[in-house]
Amino acid sequence: MVDDKRNPLSEINTAYQTRAPRHVLAQDVVLTERTHRQISECIALLRFHRTIYDEWDFAAVDHQGSTAIVNFFGPPGTGKTLAAEALAGELEMSFLPLTIGDLESSLKGQMSKNLQKAFRRAREEQAVLFFDEADALLGRRISVSQGIDSDMNATRNTMMTELSAHEGLVIFATNYARDYDDAIKSRITHQVTFELPDEAARLRLWDRFIVEKIPLAVPRAELLAQAAAGSPGLSGRDILNCTRRALPRMLLDAERAEMPPRLDFSHIEAAIAQLRLGTGGSGQAAKPKAAAGEETTIAGHLLGLQ
Numbered sequence: 001m002v003d004d005k006r007n008p009l010s011e012i013n014t015a016y017q018t019r020a021p022r023h024v025l026a027q028d029v030v031l032t033e034r035t036h037r038q039i040s041e042c043i044a045l046l047r048f049h050r051t052i053y054d055e056w057d058f059a060a061v062d063h064q065g066s067t068a069i070v071n072f073f074g075p076p077g078t079g080k081t082l083a084a085e086a087l088a089g090e091l092e093m094s095f096l097p098l099t100i101g102d103l104e105s106s107l108k109g110q111m112s113k114n115l116q117k118a119f120r121r122a123r124e125e126q127a128v129l130f131f132d133e134a135d136a137l138l139g140r141r142i143s144v145s146q147g148i149d150s151d152m153n154a155t156r157n158t159m160m161t162e163l164s165a166h167e168g169l170v171i172f173a174t175n176y177a178r179d180y181d182d183a184i185k186s187r188i189t190h191q192v193t194f195e196l197p198d199e200a201a202r203l204r205l206w207d208r209f210i211v212e213k214i215p216l217a218v219p220r221a222e223l224l225a226q227a228a229a230g231s232p233g234l235s236g237r238d239i240l241n242c243t244r245r246a247l248p249r250m251l252l253d254a255e256r257a258e259m260p261p262r263l264d265f266s267h268i269e270a271a272i273a274q275l276r277l278g279t280g281g282s283g284q285a286a287k288p289k290a291a292a293g294e295e296t297t298i299a300g301h302l303l304g305l306q
């Protein structure tokens with residue numbers, strides 16, 4: 001029906017480019033112990049999956065099982081996108097990331113076709129297909145009489161069809177797993193729950209972002225411990241944003257005081273305070289209450305697992 005090479009899709013073909021993963025799990029992704037355990041197990045199982053379905057061709061008798069569907073669930077900024085790319089790297093596969101925006105089109109019916117194209121590209125290039133903000137795509141199918149976009153429903157149906165026919169690895173990432181359509185939920189083979197970093201993970205995140213060459217006013221271990229203790233409720237992305245913000249501030253202060261620049265906890269603290277006021281970052285850390293709940297996992301609750 002659609003001529004693959006000469007259709008309106010060519011305008012957005014660049015959105016379906018696979019790439020070699022740029023992040024390494026052990027090195028670049030800081031996870032809580034619990035999430036780390038889950039993702040390691042997931043990777044181990046996916047390796048077996050490849051042996052069983054690809055090398056031994058078990059797919060010939062179990063079509064449905066030849067697609068592994070991983071769901072990354074957790075608050076924004078906790079490293080889901082980062083980890084998905086690193087996971088592709090662990091499996092020595094390329095990576096094809098997509099958001100709903102990459103699939104959307106003003107042309108009626110085009111979204112389904114774009115989705116088909118993405119799946120095809122992933123198969124051709126043996127890429128891990130990653131759907132960011134998947135809840136927008138996988139939410140319950142709603143009757144058109146309720147006024148919901150019929151294109152979206154069609155796209156969801158296409159997603160089910162494509163998942164059934166696919167042979168490969170698909171990762172979904174979402175902050176709102178509960179909203180998934182039941183049909184999709186039942187197809188998820190691996191679940192990894194991301195959570196806000198605990199103090200130990202925050203310490204490693206600060207350590208990662210306060211790169212070595214940044215001049216410090218106090219011993220590194222001391223500064224990192226202060227930063228980790230002073231940032232409950234912040235996500236990895238928030239910590240990156242705070243560091244981004246603290247550095248120019250520190251330089252400016254030093255310039256004004258005509259002193260050499262040295263990072264100390266006050267710069268970090270100011271950046272955290274600013275973030276909590278909602279003037280930067282994901283906004284998620286703006287609510288100090290998140291600190292109290294940092295050890296519990298909202299994720300589990302939302303999934304009905306706890």
Ligand SMILES: Nc1ncnc2c1ncn2[C@@H]1O[C@H](COP(=O)(O)OP(=O)(O)O)[C@@H](O)[C@H]1O
Pocket residue numbers: 028029030031075076077078079080081082083173235236237238240
């Ligand atoms: N767990 C983490 N480990 C290392 N860096 C992180 C982590 N979480 C967030 N970051 C930083 O924040 C950025 C955005 O995180 P991202 O992976 O997009 O989060 P999510 O997909 O969960 O919203 C990352 O590119 C990285 O720089």
Ligand SMILES: [Mg+2]
Pocket residue numbers: 077080081082132173
């Ligand atoms: Mg993301």
